[in-house]
Amino acid sequence: MTTLSGAQPTTGVDTPDTLLSDEIRVAGMVWERELIRYTRNRTRIVSGLMQPVLFLFVLGYGMSGLVGTTGGFNFRQFVFPGVVAMSVVMTAIFSAISIVWDREFGFLREMLVAPVSRTALVLGKTAGGASVAAVQGTIMLVLAPLVGVHLTPLLVVEVIGLELLMAVAMTAFGVFVASRIQRMEAFQVVMQMLLMPMLFLSGALFPLNGLPAWLAVITRINPLTYAVDPLRRVVFAAQNMSPAARARFPTGITMFGHTLPITVELALVVVFALAFFVLAIWGLSRTE
Amino acid sequence: MTDLTLEGIELRKQDTGPPAIDVRKLTKRYGDLAAVDGVDFSVAQGEVFAFLGPNGAGKSTTIKMLCTLAHPTSGGARVAGFDVVSRAKAVRRHIGLVFQEQTLDDQLTAEENLRFHAVLYGVPHDQVGPRITRVMDLVALSDRRKDLVSTYSGGMARRLEIARGMLHTPKVLFLDEPTIGLDPQTRALMWEDVLRLRDEEGVTIFLTTHYMDEAEFADRIAIIDHGSIIALDSPSALKASVGKDTVALETTDDTTALDSLLSAGYTAERTEGGLTVFVADEEAAVGPIVAAVGVPVRTVRAHRPTLDDVFLHFTGREIREQHGEAIPMMARAHGARRS
Numbered sequence: 174m175t176t177l178s179g180a181q182p183t184t185g186v187d188t189p190d191t192l193l194s195d196e197i198r199v200a201g202m203v204w205e206r207e208l209i210r211y212t213r214n215r216t217r218i219v220s221g222l223m224q225p226v227l228f229l230f231v232l233g234y235g236m237s238g239l240v241g242t243t244g245g246f247n248f249r250q251f252v253f254p255g256v257v258a259m260s261v262v263m264t265a266i267f268s269a270i271s272i273v274w275d276r277e278f279g280f281l282r283e284m285l286v287a288p289v290s291r292t293a294l295v296l297g298k299t300a301g302g303a304s305v306a307a308v309q310g311t312i313m314l315v316l317a318p319l320v321g322v323h324l325t326p327l328l329v330v331e332v333i334g335l336e337l338l339m340a341v342a343m344t345a346f347g348v349f350v351a352s353r354i355q356r357m358e359a360f361q362v363v364m365q366m367l368l369m370p371m372l373f374l375s376g377a378l379f380p381l382n383g384l385p386a387w388l389a390v391i392t393r394i395n396p397l398t399y400a401v402d403p404l405r406r407v408v409f410a411a412q413n414m415s416p417a418a419r420a421r422f423p424t425g426i427t428m429f430g431h432t433l434p435i436t437v438e439l440a441l442v443v444v445f446a447l448a449f450f451v452l453a454i455w456g457l458s459r460t461e
Numbered sequence: 462m463t464d465l466t467l468e469g470i471e472l473r474k475q476d477t478g479p480p481a482i483d484v485r486k487l488t489k490r491y492g493d494l495a496a497v498d499g500v501d502f503s504v505a506q507g508e509v510f511a512f513l514g515p516n517g518a519g520k521s522t523t524i525k526m527l528c529t530l531a532h533p534t535s536g537g538a539r540v541a542g543f544d545v546v547s548r549a550k551a552v553r554r555h556i557g558l559v560f561q562e563q564t565l566d567d568q569l570t571a572e573e574n575l576r577f578h579a580v581l582y583g584v585p586h587d588q589v590g591p592r593i594t595r596v597m598d599l600v601a602l603s604d605r606r607k608d609l610v611s612t613y614s615g616g617m618a619r620r621l622e623i624a625r626g627m628l629h630t631p632k633v634l635f636l637d638e639p640t641i642g643l644d645p646q647t648r649a650l651m652w653e654d655v656l657r658l659r660d661e662e663g664v665t666i667f668l669t670t671h672y673m674d675e676a677e678f679a680d681r682i683a684i685i686d687h688g689s690i691i692a693l694d695s696p697s698a699l700k701a702s703v704g705k706d707t708v709a710l711e712t713t714d715d716t717t718a719l720d721s722l723l724s725a726g727y728t729a730e731r732t733e734g735g736l737t738v739f740v741a742d743e744e745a746a747v748g749p750i751v752a753a754v755g756v757p758v759r760t761v762r763a764h765r766p767t768l769d770d771v772f773l774h775f776t777g778r779e780i781r782e783q784h785g786e787a788i789p790m791m792a793r794a795h796g797a798r799r800s
Contacts, residue, residue, distance in 0.1 A: 192583070195583045198580055198583075199580055199581055201580075202576070202577055202580040202581070206566070206569065206573075206577060209568075209569060209573060210566075210568050210569070213568060214568070275566075278563070278564075278566075278567070279560070279562045279563050279564035279565070280564055280565065280566045282560065282562075282564045283564040283565075283566075283577075283578070283581075284581065286528070286530065286553065286558060287553070287578075287581035287582060288550045288551075288553040288554045288581075288582065288583070289581055
């Protein structure tokens with residue numbers, strides 16, 4: 174035991190600074206930590222469901238009276254994909270913002286001083302937040318039959334895929350924002366000033382077509398718009414909707430008089446996700 | 462001082478290989494202020510080396526540069542054989558760090574915290590389990606391995622952090638004010654852990670502290686003030702440099718007692734209200750002295766120079782030379798605070 178590291182010559186042992194396999198392992202560990210923390214925190218799972226459930230049932234029933242039923246289709250069915258998206262977005266942002274807590278409680282330092290790249294850390298954090306958010310969004314699907322939304326196996330797979338993409342973009346966005354926040358008090362402000370407007374202006378709760386021009390412009394700038402619409406498209410495609418219902422509850426985003434194809438919307442989300450990812454690495458590199 | 466300097470050299474001779482830390486003219490400036498001003502020292506492998514100084518003396522800045530968290534303005538350092546500037550990542554891989562503030566995730570178990578760290582520092586898969594068992598044993602926390610860190614006391618959390626710092630078998634373990642905010646028993650326990658690590662894992666330990674009694678455990682101490690090292694030696698040598706051990710006596714008849722002592726071969730003198738005997742080792746001397754005085758003894762006070770005396774001696778002189786008489790009182794206040 175006495176002839177361990179201390180007695181060995183310390184020079185000349187020269188390993189490469191970074192191995193790709195090590196970086197992937199680090200990202201995996203950061204991802205695992207997010208999952209452990211998520212499953213360990215039951216109140217977070219429940220409270221994360223509360224708000225979307227409120228929107229689905231309270232707003233859903235409240236607005237149904239106003240909007241009425243068209244061809245057997247009502248506002249609750251319309252708002253369901255939006256509420257699923259809302260659940261994903263809020264969980265993703267909440268996961269990402271935990272970096273502010275990590276900073277407050279010192280654990281961020283443990284990560285930042287380690288001989289690993291910021292990219293591996295952001296990758297793990299994003300993957301972790303996205304997984305948790307997709308799980309949370311998928312739990313919401315249990316409520317689908319209660320509001321008359323018909324699920325098929327294919328639809329569930331499509332929804333999970335879209336949730337993951339949306340969650341990656343929003344977690345990366347959240348990590349970027351969180352990396353620039355030094356104190357916890359700022360977190361509430363960010364939530365109020367960024368998250369709520371983004372959700373309300375994304376088409377999650379009302380159709381985006383036929384809005385006043387100024388509002389239409391804002392919704393088109395909002396990255397979340399392009400993540401919510403594909404979700405609603407695939408859900409509606411699996412429903413047995415009459416042409417009247419389709420006209421009453423339209424999908425698709427029009428821009429310059431054209432309706433964007435779903436592939437363009439998804440491509441935009443991918444671009445946003447990559448941009449936020451790069452920004453998040455940059456943001457985290459500026460700390461410590 | 463001569464013989465004591467020799468002791469220091471011998472200490473370094475015991476170890477083979479290059480120094481664990483080698484610092485040359487290390488300087489860090491913030492504007493006009495030199496936080497660390499041309500510091501030179503080297504730490505042998507397996508040594509416990511303490512950086513002692515008041516707040517703002519440059520301890521933290523030095524440790525930050527050695528851990529590659531801050532860039533030197535000039536000069537340089539090699540840690541575990543790697544240059545702290547050009548090979549920062551290699552340095553980080555070969556050092557363990559325990560910060561002043563806690564850096565654990567208290568929503569994870571101790572084991573999960575350690576596993577996370579093992580992956581961050583590239584501990585090979587098959588060694589992660591055995592290493593965790595080993596370091597948890599070293600800090601005597603094995604039975605709390607599966608517990609959430611949120612259930613740990615402050616002292617346990619700190620020991621877990623030390624275990625974590627050792628997990629990836631670093632060459633050098635840096636402890637920045639490791640016992641700050643811990644009660645005396647926990648501090649003692651932590652020191653047992655640290656010395657055990659050195660003995661069993663052969664790690665070099667570099668720590669900063671402003672607790673005098675804590676620096677006693679170190680093989681060598683560097684006293685730093687105003688960004689410069691003003692004394693560097695073993696604790697006993699530093700203490701010897703400020704004076705000998707003394708035994709102070711009050712007897713019923715001091716004149717007779719003094720004669721008896723002088724004729725018994727002691728070096729002693731009359732002082733205000735009693736006698737002072739100068740000895741090599743106060744503890745061993747008390748008994749024979751009391752026996753030798755030949756008259757009833759009222760009080761006995763044995764005193765060995767402490768690091769408080771050393772610190773006061775060095776910083777006081779240094780400060781007095783530069784700024785006159787007012788400031789040594791501050792040094793005294795600081796030195797006295799922890800005693």
